[in-house]
Amino acid sequence: MKKRFSFFLVLLLALSTFLAACGGGKDNNNAQGGQGGEKPAEKKEQVLNLLESQEIPSLDSALATDQVSFIVLNNVMEGLYRLGKDNKPVPGIAESYEVSQDGKTYTFKLRKDAKWSNGDPVTAHDFEFAWKRVLDPKTKSEYAYIMYDIKNAEEANTGKVPLDQVGVKALDDYTLKVELKNPVPYFVGLTAFGTFMPQNEKFVKAQGDKYGLEANTTLYNGPFVLSEWKHEQGWVYTKNPNYWDKDNVKLEKVNVKVVKDTATAVNLYETKQADRVGLTAEFVDKYKNDKNFHTKLDPSLYWLRMNTKKEPLNNVNARKAIAMAIDTQAMVDTLLNNGSIPAKFTVPKDFVTGPDGKDFRDVNGDLVNYNPDEAKKLWEQAKKELGKDKFTLELLNYDTDSAKKIGEYVKAQLEQNLPGLTINIKQQPFAQKLKLESNMQYDLSFSGWGPDYQDPMTFLQLWTSTSPHNETGWSNPEYDKLIKDAQTTLANDQQARWDAMLKAEKIVFEGMPIAPLYQRGAAYLQREYVKDFVTHTFGADYSLKWAYVE
Incomplete structure (x- = not known):
């Protein structure tokens, strides 16, 4: 968690x-x-x-x-x-x-x-x-x-x-x-x-x-x-x-x-003061043939967290529209360019296998996809249900240069694909951003999570009603029960426990409290x-x- x-x-x-x-x-x-x-x-x-x-x-x-x-x-x-x-x-x-x-x-x-x-x-x-x-x-x-x-x-x-x-x-x-x-x-x-x-x-x-x-x-x-x-x-x-x-x-x-500035870090490497430096997209092509260049995919995920207590995010069709309106493939190919892959899930790829030896991701597959036409239909339906044609949302973001680029990309995608939506970006220092999320003083928040231990539960427990890291206001009794059962009555039946977690992940995407963006890759020189x-x-x-x- x-x-x-x-x-x-x-x-x-x-x-x-x-x-x-x-x-x-x-x-x-x-x-x-x-x-x-x-x-x-x-x-x-x-x-x-x-x-x-x-x-x-x-x-x-x-x-x-x-x-x-x-x-x-x-x-x-x-x-x-x-x-x-x-x-x-x-x-x-x-x-x-x-x-x-x-x-x-x-x-x-x-x-x-x-x-x-x-x-x-x-x-x-x-x-x-x-x-x-x-x-x-x-x-x-x-x-x-x-x-x-x-x-x-x-x-x-x-x-x-x-x-x-x-x-x-x-x-x-x-x-x-x-x-x-x-x-x-x-x-x-x-x-x-x-x-x-x-x-x-x-x-x-x-x-x-x-x-x-x-x-x-x-x-x-x-x-x-x-x-x-x-x-x-x-x-x-x-x-x-x-x-x-x-x-x-x-x-x-x-x-x-x-x-906080990647260019400064790269300069330290160039001047032989740095032995290990992470690369953002603009540096990858320059260094990809360097003998010390490496990439890796890790099981950390980034997403847009949505405050379901705020309008229009209190409408499930609006949330689904937002999740489908962002071209995450283009994001990882152009903005990141570091081995990251689009996230269409909340349990990462190549992280953990079940009793049958199959990767969790291979069994459940993709649970949301970029689909601007469907996103627009859902958005229009949400506007009709809410009785409004225009909405302004604030996107809470980190204060680094790299995060700023992600925020600007998300803003452009949502405003382009969802007519009548305006996104204002609010960049905050790390500690202050955490505090605002914890107090649910945000509309949308660009956030990330990495596993604490090697089990799907480290991600799935996030979205229970009682999780202090849920921070979306979303809850689902069936979801809570599946997670509770996986932790208690099914603890000794590994296949039944696994099946409960697979089912639970699908419920998250029925409610869509988050819009997954990417599973983190890293390009670096060492x-x-x-x-x-x-x-x-x-x-x-x-x-x-x-x-x-x-």
């Missing part, structure tokens, strides 16, 4: 990655000689400089909801498990676990050498405190629902039972017991996600409302710490000397600068000496733990 996107933060995983040590005079190479008088290989400084397109909204894992925050949390914090190089969960603070025969009780054994950045031991109590803090109604965590598979989690979060009845308990300092309502096949991987990170109770309570808002009001237990955080400018990761696996962390320092920069297809976008400069 991941993170509302900072648009094109990811022109792959941040706008670019560049190396401080690639300039002259920075090499630690003082030795001479060697066999045959050969000069030894240069030793590069283990320093990277990265670019992100937006500020970090929060490093409080109980409150974080966005892509940037989860990326940073993944690199400065560590849960019971973390995602490894192959996107499979590998031990983090937990050394191992046992699961009961019915699949509903997990017992995690924690390592005894894990410490917080202030030297305190990381214990099972830190996990119990953090998870129950997420579920505490007073915290108002938007992501609390991601824990609803835990026994009594939803009931506690909605105030029906006390927190001490939640199925999370520290049996001792290094043993954590977790009881689930139903078997969850992806649960171990889910513990790698940001919302499941531990928190040091004493430190959190001492910081109060300031926790997670500054580098020095956050405590870390991951591969890196934030040694500096200048709001709206950037931050600095420094290797954590207290991290239990510090011997396998090669980078000493990672400087991150907030940069110099060959940046190694093991591990990207993930779900959860946080990347891990720096194994990265190094060759």
